[in-house]
Amino acid sequence: MIVGGWRPARVSSVEEATPSARVLRLDVEDWPGSDAGQHVDIRLTAEDGYQAERSYSLGSYGPGPVIELAVDEIPDGEVSPYLVRDVLPGDELEVKGPLGGYFVWRAGGEGPVQLIAGGSGIVPLMAMARAARDAAAAASFRLLYSVRRPEDAIYRDELEESAHDGGVAVTWAFTREAPAGWTGRVGRLDDEAIRAAVWPTDDAPTVFVCGPTGFVEHVADALVRLGHPPARVKTERFGGA
Ligand SMILES: Cc1cc2nc3c(=O)[nH]c(=O)nc-3n(C[C@H](O)[C@H](O)[C@H](O)COP(=O)(O)OP(=O)(O)OC[C@H]3O[C@@H](n4cnc5c(N)ncnc54)[C@H](O)[C@@H]3O)c2cc1C
Numbered sequence: 001m002i003v004g005g006w007r008p009a010r011v012s013s014v015e016e017a018t019p020s021a022r023v024l025r026l027d028v029e030d031w032p033g034s035d036a037g038q039h040v041d042i043r044l045t046a047e048d049g050y051q052a053e054r055s056y057s058l059g060s061y062g063p064g065p066v067i068e069l070a071v072d073e074i075p076d077g078e079v080s081p082y083l084v085r086d087v088l089p090g091d092e093l094e095v096k097g098p099l100g101g102y103f104v105w106r107a108g109g110e111g112p113v114q115l116i117a118g119g120s121g122i123v124p125l126m127a128m129a130r131a132a133r134d135a136a137a138a139a140s141f142r143l144l145y146s147v148r149r150p151e152d153a154i155y156r157d158e159l160e161e162s163a164h165d166g167g168v169a170v171t172w173a174f175t176r177e178a179p180a181g182w183t184g185r186v187g188r189l190d191d192e193a194i195r196a197a198v199w200p201t202d203d204a205p206t207v208f209v210c211g212p213t214g215f216v217e218h219v220a221d222a223l224v225r226l227g228h229p230p231a232r233v234k235t236e237r238f239g240g241a
Contacts, residue, residue, distance in 0.1 A: 002030065006043060006094040011087055012066060017154045021072040021120065022084045023059070028095050031064030036131035037104035037124045037208070037236075040067065040097030044079065054079045057124035057210075057236070058098065059155070061131050067095070070154045072120035074240070103208065103236045105131060110206070111140030114198045115168070116219055118146045118211025121238060122154050125210055129159075129168040141168040144197040146189055146215070149177040171197040191222045201227040210236040 001008070009026040017023045039057040060068035073084040087093075105113060105128040113132070115125040122145055132141045143162075147153045153172075163169045173193060178186050185193065199205035207228060209219050216237045223233050 005096045007031065007096070009067075009093055009095045011089050011091045011093070013089055014087060017070055018072070018152050018156075020084065020152070021070055021154050023154075024069045024071060024083065024087065026067050026069070026093070026095065027065055028067055029065075031067060031095075032098070033063040034058050034061055034067070034098035034127075035101075035104040035106055036061035036127035038098040038100045038127075039124065039236075040069075040095050040099060042069075042079070042083075043094040043096070044082065045094070052079050055099070057127070059123045059126045059130075061127040070120065070123045070126075072154070100236075103210070103234055105208070107131060107135035107137065111137065112199045112203050112205045113141045114205040114207040115141065115143040116146075116194075116198070116207065116209045117143070118215035118219070119148075119152070120154060121209075121211025121215065121236070122159075123210075124236060125208060126155050126158075128208065129162065133162075133165070133167040136166070138162075138166060138168045142197070142199060143168050143170045144173060144189075144194070145170055146173040146175060146211075148175050150174065150179045173197075189219060189222070191225060194219065194222050195226050198223075198226075198228075204232065207233045208236075209233065211238060212240045213237040214241050 007029045009028040012027045013025045015023045043053045056069045071083040074080045117125045132138045216235045
């Protein structure tokens with residue numbers, strides 16, 4: 001039963017995505033479907049009635065009833081360690097959504113589109129990349145994905161195959177450690193790395209930036225310095241420093 005917008009959901013599968021992240025699939029009662037880029041609120045209720053709510057982006061898009069989340073564990077966090085370590089197929093929780101109408105991409109939207117993700121910020125951008133591939137629009141998309149090290153990339157296998165599969169082309173950036181044979185730089189994205197990877201300003205891309213708050217602010221400031229109009233830079237902040 002849906003009460004106050006909260007829909008009962010049952011965990012249908014859990015899959016390790018990185019050493020600290022899991023992909024969760026949830027079967028949601030009467031799920032109305034979602035646009036690529038939207039998120040949900042998840043509510044957990046303990047046996048003593050204590051409740052905790054957090055927002056999670058959808059890696060899936062389109063009609064239901066199964067939605068996909070990818071959760072990265074924040075050490076000492078209240079909710080994410082439970083979702084990453086403890087939750088099992090068959091467990092029940094509650095979902096409110098889909099939420100958000102601004103940070104979304106719909107097929108037929110004007111291209112080109114630049115996606116820029118830091119860490120778990122890949123999740124809503126993955127939904128957009130999947131939607132672009134399915135709409136045969138991937139050629140007008142680019143994705144710049146910044147991770148600490150290769151094994152920290154959520155959806156790594158799918159993204160590595162992406163460009164050969166009719167999917168979105170990916171530029172990787174590594175802040176701590178690169179794969180063997182990497183000849184590029186290792187470190188925080190700087191203006192030059194961003195300029196080199198993203199659609200030129202003359203192409204007037206719509207840019208979606210998502211990740212921890214500090215990452216998003218750093219990248220959005222750089223984009224504006226590089227000449228991208230602020231109105232074309234859409235951001236989603238996941239929290240933290
Ligand atoms: C719209 C939206 C979509 C989101 N989508 C995702 C998603 O797809 N995947 C995902 O893993 N997370 C996502 N988040 C973040 C998520 O909502 C939680 O904030 C995160 O899981 C931490 O919750 P927690 O209860 O474990 O930590 P808390 O107990 O809430 O916080 C513990 C400490 O960690 C810090 N912190 C909180 N969030 C972050 C963060 N993202 N990075 C670094 N430090 C942080 C807090 O400031 C606090 O100091 C999203 C957030 C928003 C607003």
